[in-house]
Amino acid sequence: MNSTLTKIATSFAALLISCSAIAGDDRDDRSERESGDSFAFAMIGDVPYGVAPYSDYPAFDNLVNKVNRQKKLKWVIHTGDIKSGGTECSDDLFYDRLDRYNAFKKPFIYTPGDNEWTDCHRVNAGEYQPLERLAKLREVFFSNPGKTIGGKTMSVETQAWTPGYEEFPENVRWSKNGVIFAALHVVGSNNGLKDFDPASSVVRGDEDDAEAYRRIDAAVHWINDSFDKAIEEDAPGLLFMMQANPILEVGYALPQGDALTAAREGFNEILTTLEQRTLEYAKPVVLAHGDSHYFRVDKPGLVENGFIGNFTRVENFGSSRVHWVKISVNPKSKQVFKFQPMIIEENL
Numbered sequence: 001m002n003s004t005l006t007k008i009a010t011s012f013a014a015l016l017i018s019c020s021a022i023a024g025d026d027r028d029d030r031s032e033r034e035s036g037d038s039f040a041f042a043m044i045g046d047v048p049y050g051v052a053p054y055s056d057y058p059a060f061d062n063l064v065n066k067v068n069r070q071k072k073l074k075w076v077i078h079t080g081d082i083k084s085g086g087t088e089c090s091d092d093l094f095y096d097r098l099d100r101y102n103a104f105k106k107p108f109i110y111t112p113g114d115n116e117w118t119d120c121h122r123v124n125a126g127e128y129q130p131l132e133r134l135a136k137l138r139e140v141f142f143s144n145p146g147k148t149i150g151g152k153t154m155s156v157e158t159q160a161w162t163p164g165y166e167e168f169p170e171n172v173r174w175s176k177n178g179v180i181f182a183a184l185h186v187v188g189s190n191n192g193l194k195d196f197d198p199a200s201s202v203v204r205g206d207e208d209d210a211e212a213y214r215r216i217d218a219a220v221h222w223i224n225d226s227f228d229k230a231i232e233e234d235a236p237g238l239l240f241m242m243q244a245n246p247i248l249e250v251g252y253a254l255p256q257g258d259a260l261t262a263a264r265e266g267f268n269e270i271l272t273t274l275e276q277r278t279l280e281y282a283k284p285v286v287l288a289h290g291d292s293h294y295f296r297v298d299k300p301g302l303v304e305n306g307f308i309g310n311f312t313r314v315e316n317f318g319s320s321r322v323h324w325v326k327i328s329v330n331p332k333s334k335q336v337f338k339f340q341p342m343i344i345e346e347n348l
Helices: 003-022 057-069 091-102 130-141 188-192 206-232 258-263 268-281
Strands: 039-044 076-078 107-110 172-176 179-183 238-242 285-289 296-298 311-315 324-329 337-342
Touching (some): 057 324, 091 107, 091 130, 130 206, 172 206, 179 206, 188 206, 206 238, 206 268, 268 285
Parallel strands (some): 039 076, 076 107, 179 238, 285 311
Antiparallel strands (some): 039 324, 296 311, 324 337
């Protein structure tokens, strides 16, 4: 390893130490030790983009191979954006991604991102009608509600089985050793409420707004339902996955009051519900998302209460940094979840 790689590896080693601290690694607490109930899974997102001339397909193949070698992983989660926002949203691309994700040997849980449907109105994305692309996305990736994709499938609960929410097979939930996991279809571009590109021939209609508001309602319902289930079953922890970064930055100046509410259009009801129920639940809650292509584990505020001790955000790497996050789960630990960046040296 040359000096540059050594410096990079050293930096990531320091980052790993900080992640362990954020995750609550307490060596003096016996409950933090690995137990027979412990398990782990992989988190990825914003890959592959496949954009020439610097295609990330070779790096993504390395990622698949590395994850597949981790035989004890239980599943892989993908937080959306299966292509860049500036490439065509074609049927062929959707089926290409299905084939690539099925190359993972473990069950693969995917939640849609904005690049593959809400942003498909863009000229360089093919000027597709977003709702038509959403229907195709569901046909390709969610044709068998209650089952994941991947080399090995897994049974999951789907919101499509709930009366009134039949159109949302992508919102799924599952559990292992008491810990509950849930996918929420929440995307960037203000959760689908952002105006269309004026250069496009595709015009935003009332049906686009109506879809976004139905999806927000579905996400709020799924959050509440998942917390109700966690409380009823005395679950030790709860993890939600979605695509959008709903402006949960820390260490940066954010707009305040009405300006922040406006910036978070499409996310406000979701964040308010998540905050209220996290405080009520009082056990570890994780929000796993993509969107920014920036790996981080932190404790951002949600709406009104700033720092919430039992809330953690983890974001995955993205297309320019093709690596993965290992999430370890110990139901007997006080913090339940630990996060480890898994660096693929070939992709540095």
